[in-house]
Amino acid sequence: MENLGSLAVLLALCAAFYAAAASIIGRLKRKPFLIVSGERAVYCVWATLTLGVGILVFGLITGDFRFSYVAEHSNHTMPLLYKVAALWGGQEGSLLFWSWLLATYSVVVAFTNRRKHRDFMPYTLGVLMIVQTFFLTMNNFIAAPFNMLSLDGVITPVLDGNGLSPLLQYPAMAIHPPMLYLGYVGFAVPFAFAIGSLITRQPGDGWIHTTRRWTLVTWLFQSTGIMLGAAWAYHVLGWGGYWGWDPVENASLLPWLSGTAYLHSVMMQEKKGMMKVWNIVLVSATFFLCILGTFLTRSGIVQSVHAFARSEIGKYFVTFMAVGIAATAYLIIERLDYLKSESQLESVVSRESSFLFNNLILLASCFAVLWGTLFPVISEYTSGDKISLDANWYNRLMVPIGLFLLFLTGVGPLFAWRRTSADSLRRNFQWPGIASLALVGVLVAVGVRHVYALISLGFCMFVALTVIVEFYRGSRSIAAKNEMNFARALVELTHRNTRRYGGYLVHMGIVLMFVGFTGHAFNKDEVKEMNTGDSMRVGNYDLRMVTIDHGDTPNYSWDRATIAVSKDGASLGNLLPERRFYKASRQGTSEVGIRTRLNEDLYLNFGGMSDDNQRAVIQAYVFPLVTWIWLGTLVLIGGTLVCLVPSKVKMQYARTQVVGMTSKHATVEK
Amino acid sequence: MTIVIACIVAIAVIAFILGVRAKDLPEPELESPFTHLDERKAAIYENLRDLQFEFRLGKLSDADYQHTKKDLQKELAAVMGEVDRLKASLGVNGAVPAAKAAAAPQPAAQSRQAAAASNGIACPSCGARFQSELKFCGECGKPMRVEKA
Amino acid sequence: MRRLKNSLLILLVAAAALAQTASEKPSLDVRRVGARLQCQCGCKDSVATCSMLECDFSKPAKERIARMQAVGMSDQQIIDAFVRDYGPGVYLAPPNxxxxxxxxxxxxxxxxxxxxxxxxxxxxxxxxxxxxxxxxxxxxxxxxxxxxxxxxxxx
Structure with a gap:
């Protein structure tokens, strides 16, 4: 069993190496047989890796405690979901899972393009397989998942394992890593296509069209993964935060920021053939940031809540990234002539410029986060000074940047492509501008004095209005022209250009999230030791301790408080914050009691028992507007899904007819 | 038992990778040398359509609209000019711009035979000529076979 | 004068008792000082950010910071006290x-x-x-x- 698993992973490594070599040599020497053989090796990598992953998962589910990985990350009492999730709970398993995801993506790429892009596909697959070879080397020699527990050279199983870290035993957390990994791994595909088409000097922007959906899907996975992580932190960690600027959180944000920049700047290339160098740089940067993210999570170079796994794989990652970045940089510089811009800027006041600033802001924030993540490490290596950056440092730096980004979100789409005259600007800015100023005025009048909050809510109003106006004007025009009702016109409008209107929806989601972030300025908290019958007050809520219970299950023991909540004398029911102590891992967790409403959350955490073990320490928080963050996330996901729907375009532009071309090219469904 | 399974897996993998037969070579999808120009053209048409729509919604001033429209049309003309030049250089279909869909196959086959008779076979992608029949073009690597019309 | 001293002492004791819970939810003040001190439990985090529940270093350290703040010690005095007890390695500089x-x-x-x-x-x-x-x-x-x-x- 274990030998079969090791063999499968080893075979996968050989196949991946062969696939990379065969594809690239086959393409250089123009040997179609070698190319096809290399392609088949890609399928074999996937098949053998699937076998390996299958064996590990089987071991986790059946509780085969001869495997050291199973013994460390699983135990008998865990529910099935978490037994499977233990696959990505530890270093060896998660790296194997990474490899398997990459193999899966590669197979999909190889299969869907088996008859297309024959010119550069071998290079694309070659790049993917080089990355695959690197990860499989890790799987085989650095972080082998099939090590056995042995005593005096004899394989000796333990009776029960340590179990998954109880902090991770939470549904959102079970799917948070795969989502992030799907996002991390996915950017390898656009990168590989970009490199393939760069090497072969493909005319046009074929790689962008081919990878458009890949990039969007990957971005969607990343966004979802990041927000699942935030939701997990909010609901599980017990201090009510959703983002702590933890190095590993930062690691997931970095490729998201540069990926977002790429999604925007790629439009410049599609519409006008500009920024070609920049787009290749961005897609490469995003890919390497994904690798860096994996590295930060898995090397333990910067410690944090997430670095459950610590080992010496760091130098391999650093070498791989250094070589990869150098090779990419060389390739780009060598082919600068091929990446020449096709057109020019007509005017400084235009959509193009707004994209430039959008890219600047996204990359500046990306750099700031990267700097904050690595600065303590750099500082310790260079000067020996130990330094710590707290959340305040990030907040002071990132809040203004975030607000400026929010502003651009609203302003960008109001500029027209190529040139925008003052007259056009006035038409678009007037009413949203006045309305958001009015909102700020009203907020000041009711007594809000927090400057950032005022700016943020003003911008939110502005962006939301511009998006709504966009939908309203478009739908009204279509409704009038085609004599349909407004709702149908709205669908028709969106369907005609799903990318644009889906994009607006994503912007709307971002606005809702910023409203939620703004609520942070108005948080309230209280802490009190309470015995049965005691009461406390937080915000407008009165809390009264009804009972404190204790109990025990095979997996954990618990203390639970039953707290009656009332507001202005009216009862709002009970909340049950709970504290658990997991026996296998000897770790405690919080099950917070939350009353969620659109305007604010009441959040109760059972902090622990007091020193005399009589009273419960209750931490009570009021978090205004937090729900808007989760709503915004849903809107963002919905918007991205809309972007993925093919636009309904009845466009019959004439395709150039060539000898022997199939007629399917005549009509192009976009 | 494990050894047997291991051997079977290893042999299956090696056999699958190395056992590529001639009929396993994929039939490549035909690629037009005009693809990138067509895409460029499509992008400009789309820009024009968006421009018209935004103008109708009142997002643009009249001057901006006229000015940008003219720019776009100029670019379109430039792309069309390039298509014709490429056509002329490849000797495809004369320089008639944008023949309609059904027109192609018949004259195409004839012109290809004619070309083959005169000075070898031309690659439909890059225009390089070869004396003998090849599956893939030796210049650009694209398929030479085009009978799938 | 004596009564004043007594009542001050009582106030201090009360403050110290309140500070018992500080480790459970460190106040902003505790976090500020804690961020400047390296946790010694084996993690690379600061006292303020060490995520280990029931940590044998950061938990008592946070309580100690809270007690010291309750008797009116300045941030620098607290940090000096920690450096005296645990050596200069415990100090984390703020970003320069x-x-x-x-x-x-x-x-x-x-x-x-x-x-x-x-x-x-x-x-x-x-x-x-x-x-x-x-x-x-x-x-x-x-x-x-x-x-x-x-x-x-x-x-």
Whole structure:
């Protein structure tokens, strides 16, 4: 069993190496047989890796405690979901899972393009397989998942394992890593296509069209993964935060920021053939940031809540990234002539410029986060000074940047492509501008004095209005022209250009999230030791301790408080914050009691028992507007899904007819 | 038992990778040398359509609209000019711009035979000529076979 | 005078008792000082950010900080006390000017790049008067019919 698993992973490594070599040599020497053989090796990598992953998962589910990985990350009492999730709970398993995801993506790429892009596909697959070879080397020699527990050279199983870290035993957390990994791994595909088409000097922007959906899907996975992580932190960690600027959180944000920049700047290339160098740089940067993210999570170079796994794989990652970045940089510089811009800027006041600033802001924030993540490490290596950056440092730096980004979100789409005259600007800015100023005025009048909050809510109003106006004007025009009702016109409008209107929806989601972030300025908290019958007050809520219970299950023991909540004398029911102590891992967790409403959350955490073990320490928080963050996330996901729907375009532009071309090219469904 | 399974897996993998037969070579999808120009053209048409729509919604001033429209049309003309030049250089279909869909196959086959008779076979992608029949073009690597019309 | 001293002492004791819970939810003040102290439990985090529940270093340390703050010690005095007990390795410096300057410098560098980009790719401004469509381009003249025909098919 274990030998079969090791063999499968080893075979996968050989196949991946062969696939990379065969594809690239086959393409250089123009040997179609070698190319096809290399392609088949890609399928074999996937098949053998699937076998390996299958064996590990089987071991986790059946509780085969001869495997050291199973013994460390699983135990008998865990529910099935978490037994499977233990696959990505530890270093060896998660790296194997990474490899398997990459193999899966590669197979999909190889299969869907088996008859297309024959010119550069071998290079694309070659790049993917080089990355695959690197990860499989890790799987085989650095972080082998099939090590056995042995005593005096004899394989000796333990009776029960340590179990998954109880902090991770939470549904959102079970799917948070795969989502992030799907996002991390996915950017390898656009990168590989970009490199393939760069090497072969493909005319046009074929790689962008081919990878458009890949990039969007990957971005969607990343966004979802990041927000699942935030939701997990909010609901599980017990201090009510959703983002702590933890190095590993930062690691997931970095490729998201540069990926977002790429999604925007790629439009410049599609519409006008500009920024070609920049787009290749961005897609490469995003890919390497994904690798860096994996590295930060898995090397333990910067410690944090997430670095459950610590080992010496760091130098391999650093070498791989250094070589990869150098090779990419060389390739780009060598082919600068091929990446020449096709057109020019007509005017400084235009959509193009707004994209430039959008890219600047996204990359500046990306750099700031990267700097904050690595600065303590750099500082310790260079000067020996130990330094710590707290959340305040990030907040002071990132809040203004975030607000400026929010502003651009609203302003960008109001500029027209190529040139925008003052007259056009006035038409678009007037009413949203006045309305958001009015909102700020009203907020000041009711007594809000927090400057950032005022700016943020003003911008939110502005962006939301511009998006709504966009939908309203478009739908009204279509409704009038085609004599349909407004709702149908709205669908028709969106369907005609799903990318644009889906994009607006994503912007709307971002606005809702910023409203939620703004609520942070108005948080309230209280802490009190309470015995049965005691009461406390937080915000407008009165809390009264009804009972404190204790109990025990095979997996954990618990203390639970039953707290009656009332507001202005009216009862709002009970909340049950709970504290658990997991026996296998000897770790405690919080099950917070939350009353969620659109305007604010009441959040109760059972902090622990007091020193005399009589009273419960209750931490009570009021978090205004937090729900808007989760709503915004849903809107963002919905918007991205809309972007993925093919636009309904009845466009019959004439395709150039060539000898022997199939007629399917005549009509192009976009 | 494990050894047997291991051997079977290893042999299956090696056999699958190395056992590529001639009929396993994929039939490549035909690629037009005009693809990138067509895409460029499509992008400009789309820009024009968006421009018209935004103008109708009142997002643009009249001057901006006229000015940008003219720019776009100029670019379109430039792309069309390039298509014709490429056509002329490849000797495809004369320089008639944008023949309609059904027109192609018949004259195409004839012109290809004619070309083959005169000075070898031309690659439909890059225009390089070869004396003998090849599956893939030796210049650009694209398929030479085009009978799938 | 004596009564005043007594009541002050009582106040201090009360403050210390309140501070018992500080480890469970460190106040902003505790977090501020804790961020400057390296946790000694084996993690690389600060006392304020050590995520280990029931940590044998950061939990008592946070309580100690809270107690010291309750008796009115300044941040520097508290940190000095910790350095005296655990050696200079326990001190984490705040980000120096370098940490602040680099991100901003990068942003300004980016602005510079944009400025260069705009200068390089800015189209020389010709006669900006657009006017009605006049055909001044021979190529445009050649394809105008074709374009008009295609345009009419849009939408």
């Amino acid at each position: 000017a370098f940490g602040w300057i680099v991100p901003y410098a990068a942003a300004f560098l980016g602005l510079g790049v944009i400025w260069l980009f705009i200068r390089k790719y800015r189209k020389p401004q010709l006669a900006t008067e657009a006017g009605p469509m006049e055909i001044d381009d021979p190529e445009l003249a050649k394809y105008k019919d074709q374009i008009e025909q295609d345009l009419s098919k849009l939408e």
